[in-house]
Amino acid sequence: METIYGKTQGLKAHQLKQLDRLYRSRLPQDSLTTPELAQRLAVVSAELKESICIYINRRGQVIRVAIGTPNQTKIPPLELPRYGSDRLSGLRCICATPDTEPPNVTDLTAMLMQRLDALVILPVNLKGYAERGYLAHLLPATDTELPEKQEAWRVSKPMTLDALSKQDFLELVEGLEEEFSRNFAGRATDDNQDRVVLVGLMHQKEKSDSMPFALIELGHLVESAGGKVLDALWQKRERPHPQTVLGEGKVLELAIAAQTKGANLVVFDRELTASQTRNLERMIGLRVSDRTEVILDIFAQRAQTSEGKLQVELAQLEYRLPRLAGHGQALSRLGGGIGTRGPGETKLETDRRVIQKRITFLQQQVNRLQEQRSRIRQKRIDQEVPTVAIVGYTNAGKSTLLNAMTRADVYAADKLFATLDPTTRRLSLTGEDDKIHTVLLTDTVGFIHELPHSLVDAFRATLEEVSEADVLVHLVDASHSAWEDQLKAVDKILKDMPIAVGPTLLVFNKIDAVPEPQAILEKYPEAIAISALKRQGFEQMSKSLLKLIEYAIGELN
Ligand SMILES: Nc1nc2c(ncn2[C@@H]2O[C@H](COP(=O)(O)OP(=O)(O)OP(=O)(O)O)[C@@H](O)[C@H]2O)c(=O)[nH]1
Ligand SMILES: [Mg+2]
Numbered sequence: 001m002e003t004i005y006g007k008t009q010g011l012k013a014h015q016l017k018q019l020d021r022l023y024r025s026r027l028p029q030d031s032l033t034t035p036e037l038a039q040r041l042a043v044v045s046a047e048l049k050e051s052i053c054i055y056i057n058r059r060g061q062v063i064r065v066a067i068g069t070p071n072q073t074k075i076p077p078l079e080l081p082r083y084g085s086d087r088l089s090g091l092r093c094i095c096a097t098p099d100t101e102p103p104n105v106t107d108l109t110a111m112l113m114q115r116l117d118a119l120v121i122l123p124v125n126l127k128g129y130a131e132r133g134y135l136a137h138l139l140p141a142t143d144t145e146l147p148e149k150q151e152a153w154r155v156s157k158p159m160t161l162d163a164l165s166k167q168d169f170l171e172l173v174e175g176l177e178e179e180f181s182r183n184f185a186g187r188a189t190d191d192n193q194d195r196v197v198l199v200g201l202m203h204q205k206e207k208s209d210s211m212p213f214a215l216i217e218l219g220h221l222v223e224s225a226g227g228k229v230l231d232a233l234w235q236k237r238e239r240p241h242p243q244t245v246l247g248e249g250k251v252l253e254l255a256i257a258a259q260t261k262g263a264n265l266v267v268f269d270r271e272l273t274a275s276q277t278r279n280l281e282r283m284i285g286l287r288v289s290d291r292t293e294v295i296l297d298i299f300a301q302r303a304q305t306s307e308g309k310l311q312v313e314l315a316q317l318e319y320r321l322p323r324l325a326g327h328g329q330a331l332s333r334l335g336g337g338i339g340t341r342g343p344g345e346t347k348l349e350t351d352r353r354v355i356q357k358r359i360t361f362l363q364q365q366v367n368r369l370q371e372q373r374s375r376i377r378q379k380r381i382d383q384e385v386p387t388v389a390i391v392g393y394t395n396a397g398k399s400t401l402l403n404a405m406t407r408a409d410v411y412a413a414d415k416l417f418a419t420l421d422p423t424t425r426r427l428s429l430t431g432e433d434d435k436i437h438t439v440l441l442t443d444t445v446g447f448i449h450e451l452p453h454s455l456v457d458a459f460r461a462t463l464e465e466v467s468e469a470d471v472l473v474h475l476v477d478a479s480h481s482a483w484e485d486q487l488k489a490v491d492k493i494l495k496d497m498p499i500a501v502g503p504t505l506l507v508f509n510k511i512d513a514v515p516e517p518q519a520i521l522e523k524y525p526e527a528i529a530i531s532a533l534k535r536q537g538f539e540q541m542s543k544s545l546l547k548l549i550e551y552a553i554g555e556l557n
Helices: 013-022 035-048 105-114 161-166 169-187 213-224 248-260 274-284 291-302 306-326 352-383 398-406 460-468 483-495 517-523 538-553
Strands: 004-006 052-057 062-067 091-097 118-123 132-138 153-155 195-203 228-237 265-268 287-290 387-392 423-430 436-443 471-477 504-509
Touching (some): 004 013, 013 035, 013 052, 035 052, 035 118, 035 161, 091 105, 105 153, 118 169, 132 161, 195 213, 213 228, 228 248, 248 274, 265 291, 274 306, 287 291, 306 352, 352 460, 387 483, 398 471, 423 538, 436 538, 471 483, 471 538, 483 504, 504 517, 504 538
Parallel strands (some): 091 118, 195 228, 195 265, 265 287, 387 471, 471 504
Antiparallel strands (some): 052 091, 118 132
């Protein structure tokens, strides 16, 4: 006997047999259904007073018989014959139901999530007959840039069983698939580029209805990681749903948005637990990732030095290990991209035992390099050259400033986390008495609010530089609309450092792009305003910097 899926408890032997016989039905390849099959389904449905679904492949074989609505009897993504937003899954569902309504949104969403070839709903009357049915199928997007209200499916008017049977099924699906793949080719300009839908939560008390800042930033992070943002949605909630972060209805909405826009990845604005990831992937049918993984991915792409690479891979694997069951295994074959790349050209390991071993190895390497680094630093301290570290939110202009002041050639770009490895350069500063003083200036990796815990280790090199510097320059992008939040986020990270940091000079950068810099300086009178790009305000900054160094180390020679 074949497996009957769904609500099978309490079924009598002859009912099970009746259901089992449905497996033996065979349809002509090119017809959607036959009146005989429709009638047999109707009889069983009427007797059980339940919806009955059968799933049929392109060869006309029944591959699954299930009790329940199309939504209740959904097939997990990995058991579908094919998966991918460029085509249909190769299965259609015929459902006889005692409910007399036309297909509802839940069932249509189930069709969308499984990318069914078609869905036929046959309402069964009181006498146990199906007189007519509805044919539903997905609609390809009409445009490469999708309009907001893209219809995801079409539902026919009620049709007689005869008319349904005469539908040329193959012609229908082949036509649809051709359009799907044409659109898909148009959309996926770069096969390796992730097409992403962003998801966030907003606290219930939040008054504004506009896109939360965290989500805008997440969009920049995804773009910095090389992904393309197709859509963003968020929900107001008291607290995250323990199993799915969002409420069930919102997850459905997310699934529809992701599927109709042809996304291959969904990214949440917070860390997900292993089971949340698993539940969401099962419900949406796409890979699900989070903010931390995106940041780690950026790090993996940017790491230059061998130390940077080691630290990033270590952080990635440590983040992944406890989440492996939900990730990588079930859906890894759905593709690569954000969250699957290691530093260098490698793909991240997915085997638990291998990972464990690799983590131990990487930890040893990182410790060794750290000792080396501290020896170098000791040498610097012995030379008694004062050290200055530039810190600040990512994209504040730290590398640009280092380049401008020292003619270094550090990569600066309008991307988050452009810099990963600290760079130190010698800098000559002219004091009040025109005396020239030499200091060492270090550019560091940018900070970000809610620095993910697993990343702190990857930041270790930077944090060491920061905590051992005599003086800090805290650079703020004054042209950013959220500059004050960023300033506070950096202050918080500095305050939480295990070792107290040296005195800090607050410097507002990109002043060339601020219409009224005066307002900012009134609020922070101790601060200095510069433009690293236009080399404005450098003189005053140098003077203040020297004063602060003098204060920090006692005397300048
Ligand atoms: N208008 C303006 N843009 C600037 C200024 N300084 C830097 N930028 C721009 O800001 C962007 C980021 O500069 P970076 O120097 O890479 O910033 P960063 O702080 O090193 O960033 P990460 O290394 O990513 O943390 C670049 O596009 C710069 O050209 C400035 O004074 N004015
Ligand atoms: Mg930088």
